[in-house]
Amino acid sequence: MEVLKIATAGSVDDGKSTLIGRILYDTKSLTTDKLEAIEKTSKQRGYDYLDFSLATDGLVAEREQGITIDVAHIYFSTKKKSYIIADTPGHVEYTRNMVTGASTSQASIILIDARKGVIEQTNRHFFINNLLRIKDIVVAINKMDLVDYSEEVYNKIKADFEALMSKRDYQDQKITFIPVSALKGDNVVHKSEEMPWYKGEALLEHLEQLNKADIYNVGTPRFPVQYVIRPKTDEFHDFRGYAGKVYGGNLSVGDEVMVLPSKTRSKIKDIYFYNEKYETASRRSSVTITLEDDINVSRGDMIVKENDLPTIDKQFTANVCWMDATTLTPGTKYVVQHGVNKVLAKVDRINHKIHPDYSGIEKDVTELKVNDIASVTFKLNKPIFYDQFKNHRTNGSFILIDSQSNNTVGAGFIQ
């Protein structure tokens, strides 16, 4: 099993950091020195319980203000799996962190405070998880201890959330509801004795039984060339290898391939991983490929199966999540980084803004501000080779770079 990466979403104080701390504690992943530090600080603050959020909130400002500012990555493992959980801040202005966290995750936990129920923020969290096509979502209804572990409260929140689900774009998403108390540990790692009416699994039990088919979308193989390896030694005098990571599906020796953008045809000759040759390169492996023919291939080119081509075009429309304090306006130029390929792009038009709380779209938009999500059409100075995001998470996504500040200012999902 690969590492399972999980994103968390929830508003401020819904209990994300506490939940993660609780998982660490109950799986005995907190080392004695870390536990001592948590005990000490909890006591200093006069709490009569252990504040597990201290396990993840690492920056000084975070501890002082008791909030999470930046995505933190937390590691733990069980006998079955290794996990990485992204503790994502829940402030409205931090949509970008949530999109970022979800982009590298295969599963997601949305937290809801049982006392508050489904709020506008919840819509947003769900929207983003749906936009990013996360296949497995747990809706953790937290702080059940504060509502007397009430089944009615749970049922009401579940029904409200299900009403949201009917509005979603991406239907092939499994959603599991779990009533928990992060603070007390109910249904987190261990099944709760306080909620006999809940017959489902505890949170960790659910994550433990997820397998690859539950969390990965399998698509067609794409091989973006990262780096050309030319040893120029006596032993490897004519060696010309293309280093890169395989995305979407497997590639094998003998496959008839096409190199883009030149559209030159060839066959895969050898697949190397370090000094060993393999018959097949499986998805997400970082290999080096050689071709039968001596053709000119450079970084940013893409090797694909001849009978399974991506779209090759100088323009595309995408859902863009804008992440910068500057604004995006039609006519502005950005660098589009699509995988390892970079091209210059001009914003052709903003088609419409999408309200991430499911309240509809807005036309006649002249600019995008930070955390806006919108359908945008771009024109490029060179063609790129893309798939629709719904068919290919990697080859259907890109980032926008501001060439003045060099910052990553947005992310896009090609339609």
Next chain:
Amino acid sequence: MNKDTSHINSLENEAIYIIREVAAQFERPVLLFSGGKDSITLVRLAVKAFYPAKVPFPLMHIDTGHNFPETIEFRDRLVEELGLELIVRNVQDSIDEGKVKEETGRYASRNQLQTTTLLDAIEEFKFDACIGGARRDEEKARAKERIFSVRDDFGQWDEKNQRPELFDMLNGQIDLGQNVRVFPISNWTELDVWSYIEEEDIEIPSIYFAHKRKVFLRDGMIWSAEDEVVYRDDHEEVIEELVRFRTVGDMSCTAAVLSEATTISKVVEEIRESTISERGARIDDKRSEAAMEKRKQQGYF
């Protein structure tokens, strides 16, 4: 090939991808080599990333002068065997030039002083990317670190203003004078590194294995009494114990742990069962809870 069956392999694939991005996106990258297991692992990954070509960037060791003698021998042999280029810059030189002042007292260490030597070397060689072996599981401030972490002209880390990193895409665009610190094994845990060393049969310095050593106890930790750079009060009694080191940084701030693990598989077993985190054995982080964050803001690696 079933390279995606184990999670160590998926971490390896990710790290190789990152190292290749560095070679492709930057003009003058360097791999910061401390002689420890994490940087030895990085070297292994770099060799694998570019095979059959040579690693297309040099290694650089910022030498505190407080090394365990074994690690220097080991370093020189590794570089020789793999045909790598090695640059060494000495903290002692920065002290002699009056750029930094040696700490004194019980907790004196050269760990902090390294920063100046490192920043000077980056400027000297105009390095635009420095590959390091830091991991997010090491420490809470590290958990917030990006894979490509941009540093300004003063080498400083602005933790509140970091670039988002989406999917696999790494944005290495920087201005002149800026540089990027790159952490290919960000997502590895200490256990992952040890398991990888075992799986790949990577040679590591002998001090990582249990050996008899003259030590003394202070603050509940075990310190080497064999090396004069470790400050010891006269009343602190010297005893002999079977110990190994979990990290091999600056000797003056690296404590040992009691251990009987004389082979790599026994070390892996011990780590698996251990309940003291690795950084629990580094006194510089104990100085204050925010120690690491502060050092990073000042340009520490």
